[in-house]
Amino acid sequence: MTQYPVPSSPSWSTLVKSLFLLVYFVKIFFAGTQLQTLPLGHRFPMSKYELLKTRVSQEMAFIDLIESKPATEGELALVHSPSYIDQVFSGTLPSTVQKAIGFPWSLGMVDRARCSTGATIQAARQALKEGISANLAGGTHHAYADQGGGFCVFNDVAVATRLLQVEHHRTSAEPFNVAIVDLDVHQGNGSARIFREDQTVFTLSLHGAKNFPFEKECSDLDVELPDGTQDAAYLSALAQALRTMTSRFKPNFVFYLAGADPYKGDRLGRLSLSMDGLRSRDEAVFLWAREQGLPLAFVMAGGYGHDMQETAQIQMNTFASAYATWLLWQSQRFSLEAN
Numbered sequence: 001m002t003q004y005p006v007p008s009s010p011s012w013s014t015l016v017k018s019l020f021l022l023v024y025f026v027k028i029f030f031a032g033t034q035l036q037t038l039p040l041g042h043r044f045p046m047s048k049y050e051l052l053k054t055r056v057s058q059e060m061a062f063i064d065l066i067e068s069k070p071a072t073e074g075e076l077a078l079v080h081s082p083s084y085i086d087q088v089f090s091g092t093l094p095s096t097v098q099k100a101i102g103f104p105w106s107l108g109m110v111d112r113a114r115c116s117t118g119a120t121i122q123a124a125r126q127a128l129k130e131g132i133s134a135n136l137a138g139g140t141h142h143a144y145a146d147q148g149g150g151f152c153v154f155n156d157v158a159v160a161t162r163l164l165q166v167e168h169h170r171t172s173a174e175p176f177n178v179a180i181v182d183l184d185v186h187q188g189n190g191s192a193r194i195f196r197e198d199q200t201v202f203t204l205s206l207h208g209a210k211n212f213p214f215e216k217e218c219s220d221l222d223v224e225l226p227d228g229t230q231d232a233a234y235l236s237a238l239a240q241a242l243r244t245m246t247s248r249f250k251p252n253f254v255f256y257l258a259g260a261d262p263y264k265g266d267r268l269g270r271l272s273l274s275m276d277g278l279r280s281r282d283e284a285v286f287l288w289a290r291e292q293g294l295p296l297a298f299v300m301a302g303g304y305g306h307d308m309q310e311t312a313q314i315q316m317n318t319f320a321s322a323y324a325t326w327l328l329w330q331s332q333r334f335s336l337e338a339n
């Protein structure tokens, strides 16, 4: 009589892992999308945040959407000057600064800027715990310590960077190095200036050479791309930039500004990436972080498509890539803990 091997029961670690992946969600933070109302015809597409939130909640059952808390004055003051914070809160910014920001002042503008910064802070803390998280908005990288600009009031990633470092140093004297990978099509000038003298933060910016801001700052690594750059050239430049950064800097944490505006159908982009190219870009960053075991928080940054549905699709693709990475994180973590 033929003897068949008795199938072995699945190990405890496999069972626990399967259960974990079934019941856990990746946590994503958002600022209330109705906080700030803009005048009719304003050129900033505020509706894109609501569109993205609706699509994520309807189509991505694995994402747990959590409304953020506003950043406190103390948190903002880790980066921004007290006088600037006070002027923003009280609506007494000089008209030139208000104009540079590009939004009319309102309490809603203040609330939204604080809540969006809060969402990036919460995403960063969450990523430290579970490997990856995000803010459904954020990436306001044109804000300097004492001045906003380009639709950016507070520099959310800079504030979250400093806060993570402060919280780390409550229990450890070891350095906590942060890499800011800024792939919005516009240079992260505010972040570059804020961290210009800071050896614990590496600012990498890939951006359109001829695009806003027209007076660039010096990031730790700037990659300036000509108008019309397409997928292959962009992805090659990105791979090289990640290699260069890794050879010069050893991060403990990554912020990724996943701007949708290098897309060929963007009104403000000037580059010519396809949707597939942007997906490959996201995958390259997520893969790079995972290979090095680096927790990563990502933010949406810019996206000004002629068709806002396309902008939302690019961002949805970023979430799908992030989720695949998150699953790998969790399964790796569980196999480590089970062994």
Ligand SMILES: [Zn+2]
Pocket (backbone or CB within 6 Å): 184, 185, 186, 259, 261, 301, 302, 303
């Ligand atoms: Zn941008």
